[in-house]
Amino acid sequence: MPGASQPRANVVGVGLIGGSIALALRAQGWHVSGVDHDEARTDRAR
Known part of the structure; x- marks a missing residue:
């Protein structure tokens, strides 16, 4: 999509669950x- 910015997320808690979610989003x-x-x-x- 032209002009669209990169989606962003903030993950609170980067243990097993949060870290896995962060890696999947990245x-x-x-x-x-x-x-x-x-x-x-x-x-x-x-």
Whole structure:
């Protein structure tokens, strides 16, 4: 679609479920941002 922006999603919680959802969205061309209360988990998700 001409002029359409890339779809975006914010994922809260990037553990097993949230991380899997984020990866699936990214594979479909989405721009994904994720956060988690566990800073080490957030770092691994990058």
